[in-house]
Amino acid sequence: MVSHGSLARLWPPRGRWADAMPAGGVFILAAAGGLRSLIGERQQPWPVTAFGWAMIAAACGALWFRRRHPVAVALGVLAATAAYYLTSAYDGPLLVAFVVALYTVAARGRTWAAVALAALSVLAVGAGTLEGNDDVNGVGLFMLAGWLVAVIALGRARHTRLAYVHEVEQRAAGEERLRIARELHDVIGHHISLISVQSSAALHRIRKDPGQAETALAAIKKSSREALRELRTTLGLLRQVDEEAPTAPPPGLARIGELVESARTAGFEVRAHTTGEPVPLPTEVELAAYRIVQEALTNVARHSRATAVTVHVGHAPREVRIEVADNGRGPDRTAPGSGISGMRERARALGGELTAGPGPDGGFAVRARLPHRDGASWQA
Structure with a gap:
């Protein structure tokens, strides 16, 4: 059979x-x-x-x-x-x-x-x-012409449909490449930036204060291990069908504390607080929120020359609001990179919005609004 x-x-x-x-x-x-x-x-x-x-x-x-x-x-x-x-x-x-x-x-x-x-x-x-x-006869000739016109119309319709399907496939492939590139940028950029800051601190303190240098080296080891773990999870998206799929859950709001702790080990004074009543969020909202906070802290480490950072996560009905503000000078607009545009793309993909610019009291602030359905209706 x-x-x-x-x-x-x-x-x-x-x-x-x-x-x-x-x-x-x-x-x-x-x-x-x-x-x-x-x-x-x-x-x-x-x-x-x-x-x-x-x-x-x-x-x-x-x-x-x-x-x-x-x-x-x-x-x-x-x-x-x-x-x-x-x-x-x-x-x-x-x-x-x-x-x-x-x-x-x-x-x-x-x-x-x-x-x-x-x-x-x-x-x-x-x-x-x-x-x-x-x-x-004349009637037969007319019918022949009609049949041939119909055949051409069918062939043209077939060509148009195949061209449309090809364009959709190319667009989907391009969006998938951009999504994976954004994930890799966020994962690698954040941890490498922290490693750079921590290694610089260790080099300056290795003679004067070996204890501080040892703490920085331990933070480098932790950041390297975390970068490798997240890189493996992200690359799992590219696995073949017959390979074992990654089992680690994607990062979300529950792991923002790890980002805050990493920023503290890099020498920043970080204050984090949450307002509102947390509700179960869709996976893509959890991941976008985590990546936005991660990339914002990466920009602080790379460009801002800040000493203090505030991370705020606010839960409101059907949306999550995120703000990461520092007391530095903000990212250098002439520096290469796509961090802010990547964060903005993540927010727009969920129907939200993201702004980045000088804060009201100086420094630089990243603010994002991520709409969502409540957990019960999303899973129904």
Whole structure:
């Protein structure tokens, strides 16, 4: 018994099967319609019959290459089909081969070439009608034109849909790359900045105050271990399907105390407080809040020359407000980096907002508002 997964892998056909199946199907249809030329009463000489079968084989065989050379194949199929109908006394369904080729031209985005081919075929059939071909009258010619226009429209619709799907996939891939890059920037940037500050302190104090230097080196070891742990968790997003997925929970508001403690070990006076009634938050809100506080503290360590930092987390109905303010001079706008823009992107992705600029009492302040649903309604 064939499983649904097996059928999904076989259909739609891909690669060589996608080339062979239409060519084979049209050949079977045309051959079935041309069997009268091999059995029953003869209406034409055998050489003419052989030529007709050669045209059937040529038109159907050309369909194998229709995706690689759509316009050339359509021209060849049109020529073979015309030769068949002009010489054969038996009207078979070989016109289907040209319809398939014409559809492929339109589906590959060559709309004007498809229109030109359709017009050429209608003009050829019309010329035959004027020359006395009783098999096709004016009504039949009109219906043929309508069918060809419909085929071109279907092919064009197929091309438009594939282009749209490709654009959506490219956009999703770009957004995923930006998300991963933002995670890596936040994880690595924060800890490396703390390590830089702590190592500088250790170098200055190693001779004068070995005890302080030892404390700084211990903080460096802790920051390095934490950076490695978070890096492994982030890189787990890139694991293959058959690899073991990371089991560590993503960071959230419950771990902001760790960020505060790391900043204190780097020599800052940090005051942290929470207001409002905490409620269960969606994972993406927890992660965004943590990363915003992390990146704000990273900017303080890198650029502000501050000595004191205040971290405030306020819980309000259906939103979380975050503020990280220092008494320094703020980040250097000429310095390379994308920390503030990354924080702003995180807030906007959740429908919130983030501002960063001079505080009312000097220094620099980062303020974010992250809307959310309450935990019960989110999980329902």
